[in-house]
Amino acid sequence: PTRPGFRDSSPAEEFLRAVRGQVMARTAEGDPLYDAECDLHPLHDGLPEAAASLETALESLRDPLKYLGKLLAELLEDPEQELETGVRIRLETACRSIERRAVMPLTAWLSMLRRLREEPAEPGQRPTYVDWLALTRREGRDIDAGLHRHWLDPTVPFATQVAAPAHGVLIASATLRDTARRDPEAAWREAEARTGVQHLAAPAIRAAVPSPFDYAANTRAFVVEDMSRDSPGQVAAAMQQLFLAAGGGGLGLFTAIRRLRDVHARIAPALAEAGLPLYAQHVDAMDSATLVDIFRAEEDSCLLGTDALRDGVDVPGRALRLLVFDRVPWPRPSILHRERRIHLSGGRPGGYDDAIARHRLRQAFGRLIRRADDRGVFVLLDPRTPSRLLAGLPEGVVPQRLGLAEAVRQTTAFLAER
Template sequence: VFAPDGPLATKLVGYEDRPQQRELAEAIERTFADGGALVAEAGTGVGKSIAYAVPALAAAALGERVIISTHTLPLQDQLVRKDLPALQLALGSAVAVAVLKGRSNYLCPRRWQILRGSVTTREEARLVSKTLVWRTATESGDRAELNLMRGEGELWSRISANDESCDQRRCKRTPGTNCYLQRAREAAVDAGIVVVNHALLLQDARMRGALLPQAEYLVIDEAHRLEDVATDAFGLELHEPRLRRDLQRVAHSVAVTSALRDPARADPAERIRGEVERALERTTEVFDALGALLVPNAGPPEERMRITAGLRASDERWLPVELAGERLADAIAGIAFAAERIGNLGGDEDELAELEAGMAELASARRAITRGIHDPRSSDIVWLERDNDGALELHVAQTHLGRVIKEKLVDAHRAVVFTSATLAVAGSFDFALDRFGIREVAAEPLAVGSPFDHQRQALLLLPIDIELPGEDRFIEEAARLIEDVARALDGRTLVLFTSHATLRDAAARLGALESEGLAVLTQGIDGSRRALLERFTQGRAVLLGTQSFWEGVDLPGDILRCVVIARLPFSVPDDPLVQGRAERYEDPFAGFQLPQAALRLRQGFGRLIRTKTDYGAVVLLDRRVVTKDYGEVLLDSLPDARTEHLPLDRIAARVSAWCDRG
């Protein structure tokens, strides 16, 4: 297939012979044949999606199903709309391919009709109008086909198939409805290859295979993000505004009119409304008690706190939390008892479905109360924090998800492939094998390097005289360097930060660039991620971003010539999740925090070189990469770029000279 005169070379538009791609495809083919688990790192430019799609199509042609999971929806769409169709055309494959997303991505026609008949706001009218014509043309009902504005995106939940209130049987009896979610699931059952995202894959694992068809093989692309998604999928949270909405939803679903139509429902309906009122009061008590934990005897209030066994045993403020939590759990139990009585009586299907969906959310809240307050497991990490709006959230997460990933994913398939451009740390796969729980069962990990010539294409510059991060003049010196580089390159610079506070501080010092006609695009200030990237591609701009810009940003060619990394991407030391997971290791820093930072640094570096013709410079401003012993691990994890150590005042000129290639 990959031979110079093979079908890909002769029929696939833009195909290049890449030995690394061929090596990866052969390893995946062997894994499918032998069974087991393979961890495979493929550098940028290898074309790993083609490498795993070819053996996937071959397996599917023999009647065996393959599930391909990605972290991001754009990669999912790329596979379904571009890579797989092109391969099928080149190989003459007739394998059925289906894409399946989380239910909130699909329009629910029944809920759309309900909203259309009860529009009360301008925003609702705009969303109904925008979807009216689209409904008649769409085959998938996928919101990705719509360009929803921010407010419309929030309203989408009112018309999406996002919870158990969507009942396909009821839709079949409702004129003019067409359940897109059910159609997508039926297509997946009939498909040889099913493309999903990690969120749905792990939701299916949590629900014991209730969402996806069984498959012999599983390919997990962007596998470096799997643990993060698994943390959410197998975690619990108690969020005050969300809990209040869920309680009010249950009360609203038990309509007064239904009780008037059916007197037998009056008593349990009234009890639900009474219990909801009681639960709302108990919610206030719980979160007031939790909030008191964040107010120390001296000093300013804290934004987050890990709830440890020691705190539970010795802090006198914990007892009110336990008592209030018990009363709230009892109130939710009372609601559940009355809801079960109403369900047994039957009645209006829409009301019952809404009630069932609301009760499912309350059941999750009750589990969070149990695990977070009354009966935590020894493997749980529990913490309290405020969201961006100041509302309190109680979180429960598992310390180690390797066992879950192995049992729910690896053991459930004949063969599983974990692949990404960033899995190894200084050439070692130990960290990845531990995170996936497959150290004892995986085949020898595979690393296929990038086909790019980083020595020729990329220059890594390390300033020798800049202040250390956290010192008084660091931001001032960093901002001055960003200005100098941006002027030298006429923009074309991406600056990556590890905190929003540092980003805003730096942005405030770059006003001179604006007066010179260079746009300073700041995450969190100047628009959405998509809007910032679209504006950046128009040229004469500097883009300042934090976490979400360290990966998934693809700016090839002349658009981007320099990436400035302000600080080594270590996790915040007082992050409760980081603390809890690091404690598993004999040396928490070397075992957890350093490997995590190395992988993030590789992701940030990888924003620069996206094709064989790209070139540019990465400037790493954090001098600790040279002054600390651990710096060697970080540098050894990066591509083999040309590296130079220079004074700060010579960096911009060196970047300009390196990038001046006509």
């Protein structure tokens, strides 16, 4: 029974329940192991009413907080108040905390809820924000439901809030420009668009510095063509053979957690028998940073992971000498990606996806060579890899398309040359 004075659920719970209902209705045929999302409109029955109730509740929470902040500010500005330094510091801290930790988040949430009352944008109209509803899942269970908002162009807040007030900003990256673009000026313009330079008052000063590494001599790149990327058994067998050929020091990158777990279960016994420790993100009960630390310390260990390891690994030396992709890392077809593809592609939606995949491959390739004496082998287990994506690899790298057996032989021979 409900206790006197208490409701069965809060407006927030009712709203999240309605969000879940809309997402479930729109994604009934989706895989329950993966996150699900749907557009705001058309709104499902009950969602507008739940949003209105939550909006009213949040306003009733925000307004007294704003009033409290106003009173504290007036107290600090009152010339008749002789406040000690310690008291003044505490009051100023309280004012900032109320604004940043309460009023600002509540105002943002209210803005998102009001979006549900507005008519959907006309097709083709460029929005400032992208809003959608989503369910987050773990091990087949729904663990979160929510209304999400992201900037369509994330460089706008970066440029206006971070770069513009600064005296100067240096943006440097080995993958800043798309080297596959034949027009150098177009490559620079795309780099400036990705960094938000076009939103600043002054133009950027461009500088390109050649790499100090000899990629042609110290790396090899293979695309394995005689296997099916859709067969978990074949992918596992290929990764196992390559890890054994390298004697460890292998990083396997996956575009799906399910395939990662399946391959880990298949190859772990054989690698353990060969004396090669195998660690895996989303399998071992450790965070990514800890897994990378262990991988770095154990020179002959192997590690399986997803995007976070592709972009955030710094393992110089022999501890990382082989990098294997299970397939081309195309962008995931999410609502946010769909909107950015439509409005930020410059009329080239296919080219937008190509550029993302090229940058991801080049970013991953850069994990192999962290200092001048590093050597490494880069392997794609995806026969469908378009040649236009491989053009984004560092200058001097000539990818070879060959069979798995030959890739294993060449990996062994190349890494044996020291």
